[in-house]
Amino acid sequence: MTRRELLERCVVSGALVLTTSLSLPALAAEWNESEKKRKPTPYCELGPFYKREAPHTSTLWAPGDSGMPLALSGVVYGTRGEIVPDAKVEIWQADIDGHYDIDGYRFRALLSPGPKGAYAIESIVPGHYPSRVCQHVHFLTTAPGHKPLITQMYFATDPVFEGNPDKNYTRDPLINSRDLVRPVMIKSDAQRSVAVVTFDLVMETV
Ligand SMILES: [Fe+2]
Known part of the structure; x- marks a missing residue:
């Protein structure tokens, strides 16, 4: 069921009372949009060990390294x-x-x-x-x-x-x-x- 269909069903059943001038499609679009919004990742300090020009690699682990x-x-x-x-x-x-x-x-x-x-x-x-x-x-x-x-x-x-x-x-x-x-x-x-x-x-x- 789409968001719009859900809204329509809720309005018909009385589960949702609209006091907005927005149309149902506009309201559904706004609702969808608000659910996609994300909170910015919180800042946490850089620390003293940052180095520029790190290698382009996705493998930081190397054979012989211990640790989980x-x-x-x-x-x-x-x-x-x-x-x-x-x-x-x-x-x-x-x-x-x-x-x-x-x-x-x-x-x-x-x-x-x-x-x-x-x-x-x-x-x-x-x-x-x-x-x-x-x-x-x-x-x-x-x-x-x-x-x-x-x-x-x-x-x-x-x-x-x-x-x-x-x-x-x-x-x-x-x-x-x-x-x-x-x-x-x-x-x-x-x-x-x-x-x-x-x-x-x-x-x-x-
Ligand atoms: Fe650190």
């Missing part, structure tokens, strides 16, 4: 729910021991999501490091006509949250929004288990 494999993906949207097709997504994170590669480019990547706005990386779940409370992955996303989006993604499974990120996410003072803490799904096959996380990036226009 991570498949992290998402879509770059605008706040009207539209795809931002020409974005650049820079990602960097610590290794399992909580170290950033300052001299080289391990666990750093620059991605070009393309016409569908989708990005994906294969990595490991980063370790904790002394000056930060929670495990996290950094993002810097840029696109023509949009404000640069600087943020960090967190894992709902982080031991710091003790299984209750709703209550405990502020234990890391840099986490200013629950939205930055993402659920983790473990996928296993005969060879290995992978932590699967999605993190969409919603950019504001300039």
Whole structure:
């Protein structure tokens, strides 16, 4: 059933009383539009370990790396729910021991999501490091006509949250929004288990 048909049925049954001058098709279009709108991804600070000119790769993991494999993906949207097709997504994170590669480019990547706005990386779940409370992955996303989006993604499974990120996410003072803490799904096959996380990036226009 389309939104318009639903509205018509509700008006006929008395479930919906209209006090608007909008026609039903216009109202249905407005309703559809409002459901597609997305909240901008909250800012979270850049931190001291950002490096320009990261390699164009979706594979941050390398043979011999220890740590839980991570498949992290998402879509770059605008706040009207539209795809931002020409974005650049820079990602960097610590290794399992909580170290950033300052001299080289391990666990750093620059991605070009393309016409569908989708990005994906294969990595490991980063370790904790002394000056930060929670495990996290950094993002810097840029696109023509949009404000640069600087943020960090967190894992709902982080031991710091003790299984209750709703209550405990502020234990890391840099986490200013629950939205930055993402659920983790473990996928296993005969060879290995992978932590699967999605993190969409919603950019504001300039
Ligand atoms: Fe960091």
